[in-house]
Amino acid sequence: MRTYMLRMTIDELMEMMPWIEDYFSSFAIDPARFRDNKLEELSSIIGEDYFVEKGSSYSDFIEGFFLFIEQVRALQQESRFMVESLTVLPGKDKKGKKESFLVELKKGEVTAIVGPTGSGKSRLLADIESLAQEDTPTGRRILVDGRSPSDEERFSTEGRFIAQLSQNMNFVMDLSVEDFLTLHAESRMVDEISHIIRKIYDTANVLAGETFSRNTPVTELSGGQSRALMIADTALLSPASVVLIDEIENAGVDKVRSLELLVSNNKIVLISTHDPLLALSADQRLVIKNGGISKLLKTTEDEKKHLKSLEKIDRKITLLRDRLRTGEEIDLSDLPV
């Protein structure tokens, strides 16, 4: 790509990337004067002395030029991930009855999706994930920031602004945890890669409970550890502004902390759950009945008040589960009635 660009004329480059004018200006070069010259000819036309006078050199100028292009493109990419709201326009339930209201999901909000087994919770997540346009069994349409999504937003595998954490997360790459995170951080062009990797790694270990090392191959992580790693990675490094979670409660991770972590990063979070603690930790819950959205309930102040005691009960159940897992005998008199 570099060689190709070096052989392009300034005019051709400007047509492709008008914003490179700013880079030329920072060297007090007017690109219009060199419009028919190739980029690689600038050294001989302008002369090395000119760049030395500016406290630089031609090779620094060229290096900086390509770095500038990379950074602007990364910024452009980043802004495509910023989503303020999603709107779910009414579709039909399993009997063909129209849903009676639309749902708007906003940045920084957590919405739980509740309903009996088989009622259509995962279907709603799948509709959002695919940005459905009346082309799924529900006939729902999803709007992004109030508009229809472009084909690129719907079908491109790169640059998705939606991340999905499903029940089974299996890695296929043969990389260590450290290499996996480095690769991801490099592709995001973040500064201070080692700092962010440490943060994700530490967070994942807290969420998983069962610790793993940075050298562990990702393929050897347990189900809970993989999920914890992906949750920490999604919260701290992924640019995705919409996070869809399918039944985190079965993942063997600290579910409440996971949710807090995702929310504190100002994303739109949807979580399908049968867990009362998670459902009531959300700002609102969508009730699914027979394939259709039947209610949208805001979490009441009263419900929030009960969260603390629910957390206590949940901690006891978790403790009980851990003791059973490690083969201990259980004293049930310890449990609340």
Ligand SMILES: Nc1ncnc2c1ncn2[C@@H]1O[C@H](COP(=O)(O)OP(=O)(O)OP(=O)(O)O)[C@@H](O)[C@H]1O
């Ligand atoms: N509105 C609808 N119209 C037609 N089919 C639907 C509709 N909603 C859901 N379904 C279908 O019903 C089946 C069960 O739905 P789904 O898997 O989403 O249930 P669920 O609530 O996630 O269940 P579980 O709690 O067991 O995970 C799926 O095949 C899904 O495609």
